[in-house]
Ligand SMILES: [Zn+2]
């Protein structure tokens with residue numbers, strides 16, 4: 017009997033624990049290392065449900081994010097574009113967020129309130145996140161909507177500025193409207209990656225105007241159909257926050273501490289992209305092949321992005337192309353011809369899938385010591 021009671025107590029304790037925090041992580045769980053002084057939050061801050069022009073109920077967005085091990089999402093329904101409103105009338109534009117929040121309540125996933133302010137070009141589409149009331153952003157004039165977002169201390173970013181439906185050349189055009197918003201402190205970020213599109217011109221605009229670099233899925237259907245089943249993962253923004261909380265995420269976005277990621281493509285300011293790449297590669301082993309000056313270096317990629325590199329040292333490789341990939345989670349051996357036996361060398365690799373400016377890839381260095 018005692019045993020039965022003990023077992024029952026154990027079972028109940030376990031049930032309580034699992035009810036509070038349980039995992040839905042799938043095979044596509046994403047992992048990226050922290051960088052010094054910050055936790056790396058995996059976020060997708062642009063997505064839709066049936067509460068605007070998406071095709072799923074908001075709870076699905078939460079479940080998808082849990083499967084992918086994301087830290088934060090925002091359901092950014094179009095305030096003005098409501099194609100399902102005859103079937104799903106909802107005068108309260110906060111409703112999608114509330115449903116997502118309810119779904120996520122026993123999970124370690126931050127749900128950020130947001131909305132997409134939607135106009136034709138040149139105003140275009142922008143997301144306001146960390147808002148307190150989406151309804152207050154519904155204004156006839158776009159500048160009034162942005163002012164209302166600012167009044168709620170929202171972080172606002174320009175969505176898909178290069179979208180060919182609004183800019184037929186596929187290039188973003190910074191109009192007087194955006195320039196004024198930036199000047200007034202009403203526009204803080206810009207998507208350089210939106211769904212499967214990367215615009216180098218948007219990266220240039222981000223750097224010129226000191227806007228936070230963003231990558232988002234803008235998913236309307238299913239993540240599985242759009243990405244997973246094609247062997248890809250959704251675009252995300254890695255945010256380097258002081259801790260995992262809504263307040264810290266907001267602070268980090270305003271401070272511009274991000275890297276946009278879409279599989280092997282990583283885009284960010286040098287000061288964040290370089291440490292992220294450095295932390296993503298762990299040096300597992302350094303030793304000379306017996307009786308040679310050929311140095312064997314084993315590297316492990318602990319990130320969920322396949323990383324592309326090019327040898328940036330004066331030393332040549334013995335057995336590998338100077339351009340190579342280390343798959344996500346994989347280990348690769350380099351064999352470096354150091355000519356003399358060294359006690360220490362600096363491994364220098366150019367990360368050719370990563371960009372700190374249009375067409376500019378950073379060189380990452382690791383000091384290797386031999387014992
Ligand atoms: Zn949009």
Ligand SMILES: [Zn+2]
Nearest residue numbers: 062064132234
């Ligand atoms: Zn959208």
